[in-house]
Amino acid sequence: MKRALVVFAIAAGVVTVPSVARAGNKCVEISDVVGEQQCSHYGAHWSVERKFPVTFRFGLRHAAISTAGLSFSEQYKSRDRPKGYHGYDFRGEELGTPSLSGFGFDGGATVFLVGQLYLGLEGGLALGAFQSPSFTAGRHLLRDAGGADVLLVHGGSSVGYRIPLGRASIRGEVLFGGVLAQVAHSTVLDGKTERKEANAFRGLIEPRIAADIWFTQHVSVGVYAGMNLLDSGGHATGLSLTWHNRAFDGDMSIW
DSSP: HHHHHHHHHHHHHHHHHHHHHHTOOOOEEEEESSSSSEEETTTTOOGGSSOOEEEEEEEEEEEEEEEEOOEEEEEEGGGGGTTTTOOEEEEEEGGSSSEEEEEEEEOOOOEEEEEEEEEEEEEEEEEEEOHHHHHHHTTEEEEOOSOOOOOEEEEEEEEEEEEEEETTTEEEEEEEEEEEEEEEEEEEETTTTEEEEEEEEEEEEEEEEEEEESSSSSSSEEEEEETTTTTTHHHHHHHHEEEESSGGGGOOOOO
């Protein structure tokens, strides 16, 4: 009786071992020949080591830029201007407001280099409105255009480091790039009134602090706040949803 039980146990082990070995694999038939299959490697669908360490995010952003020191120029390109047409330029201080702000969207992608150190690319835009006083720029009389008359467009690359805290994490990062500020006016020239825009540019070095909460191992929601070191009045806050190709970015704990 004991000998029969031993034989049965050995036989069960022989049958079970191959099936366990295959448990982590996924196989599909590749032809009409029975048993001709193509199988994935063990852990291909869940192993952290096999996942490319990239993230993609999309979210909301509120941003501001100070007007002091900005130089605006009409965006109407010189080569496209009618003969005899003169464009206009003005200093940011003439807008009668210390800053321009807007609310909009941003998005980007990051890739992890070593551990939790990452590089990223991002861009976004924000729309806003302000009350502009009337003033003269060259031959043009500029008046408040009304409605959404501010557009802020930013873009650049970032470098950061993530500190995992289980289902949460905090990040410190710096965004290097620039901000394009566009304002619209109702312009009057030779009795003709038109809506026109003028642009100004400012560099962007934006240190940030960010925090994330994981909904699943691949999806997190986060918030961030930062300020532009090249602009005393420049700052931004954001809320974003991020998809992570690698579960928990490869690390859930600092221990």
